[in-house]
Amino acid sequence: MRLQQLRYVLEIARQGNHLSAAAEALHTSQPGVSRQVQMLESELGFPIFQRTRNRIIGLTEPGEQVLEIAKRVVGDLGTLRILKDDVSAISRGTLVIATTHTQAKYVLPPVVSSFLKNFPDVQIVLKQGDPEGICSLVDAGEADIAIGTETAREFPNLVGLPCFELTRSVVAKVGHPILSAEHLTLEEVAQYPIITYDPRFAGETLHRRRWKVLGAFEQAGLEPRIVLSAIDADVCKTYVLMGLGIAIFASVSFDEKADVGLGIRDARHLFESSMTYLKLRSNAYLRPYTLEFIRRLAPHLTPDIVREALQNRGRGPTVQG
Structure with a gap:
């Protein structure tokens, strides 16, 4: 038979x-x-x-x-x-991720490493850019998902799911007085030359058309002296080590083992944090391995929650963008 x-x-x-x-x-x-x-x-x-x-x-x-x-x-x-x-x-294919430098270097490595151990036949392609640029890649179908912070520009064809917050810290050369200040204040930070991200690349998104870091000083009536801005934290660290100023950037960008000669102070009480979002096309078909990668990135974003968000885009508190 x-x-x-x-x-x-x-x-x-x-x-x-x-x-x-x-x-x-x-x-x-x-x-x-x-x-x-x-x-x-x-x-x-x-x-x-x-x-x-x-x-x-x-x-x-x-x-x-x-x-x-x-x-x-x-x-x-x-x-x-x-x-x-x-x-x-699940076991074979290509996953194209559009993301910012901060996410690619400091957030994604353990996620990618864990994922590839279980899915060695899935090729991951990282495309880097600023938060708006990576959303444009997904919008155009050139990437499967975008991982980055808020954008001033709206992308009506994309669904945004909040993943986690990025807090900010002050980084300085070891021995700098800012590292030993009893209570870190905006007034104290504003005394020194500041090195920080270019707002387009940092996810320091314009909030009410203001850069979040600069906005904190403005609201306090302070005018900081920003001597240098760069597209990623590593460049900022280089100039901090040269003694040209102190840096303000995402806390996750500091590596205690690798960043020898630098110290860090938590500044989440001074500067508003940024939310990292996962952005997907609203009509996307997500392969099982894509859903698994998302779950590893943000455990609360289970396949059911992601599917529901795509089906009900624009409705509910978890859908942004």
């Missing part, structure tokens, strides 16, 4: 017992279909179809049961094929 024979039985029934039509639909010959059905009947020991002068006119009583069994078997095979495709999609 072969699966092909059950398919032939199904197709003959679908075609109203017309053997020639069934053969055409199956892209085979009429004698071939007839022969396979006869072989199945011989194996079963009873006729499946009623015949008159070698023409099929209907199903026999046991043939009705064969048809129902054939439907289940062929249907289950289709389900198995879908499962096979999904399992294949």
Whole structure:
């Protein structure tokens, strides 16, 4: 007994017992279909179809049961094929992630490492840019997901899911007085030359058209002296080590082991934090391995929550953008 024979039985029934039509639909010959059905009947020991002068006119009583069994078997095979495709999609493919320098260097490495240990056949492609640029890549279909902070520009075709907050710190060369200040205040920070991110690249998004860091000083009536801005924290650190000023950037960008010669002070009480968002096209089909990567990045973003957000874009407190 072969699966092909059950398919032939199904197709003959679908075609109203017309053997020639069934053969055409199956892209085979009429004698071939007839022969396979006869072989199945011989194996079963009873006729499946009623015949008159070698023409099929209907199903026999046991043939009705064969048809129902054939439907289940062929249907289950289709389900198995879908499962096979999904399992294949989990274990093999390409995931294009658009993200900022801070996320790519300081947030994503442990996530990517953990993910690739379980999915070694998935190739990850990182495309870096500023928060608006990475959203544009996803919007244009050039990336699957974007991971970055808030944007001033709206992207109506994207759904944003909040992942986690990035707090800010003050970083200075070891021995700098700011590191030993009893209570870190904006007034104290404003006394020194400041090195920080270029707001376009930092996710220091314009809030009410103000850069968040600069806005904190302005609200306090202070005018800081920003001597240098760069597109990533590593460049800022280089100039801090040269003694040109103190830096203000995302706390996650500081590595105690690697950043020898530098010290850090938590400044979350002085500067508003930035929310890191995951951005997806609202009509995106997400492969299982993409959903798994998202879950590893932000455990609260389970596959069900992500799917629901895509289905109900624009509604509910968890959907932004």
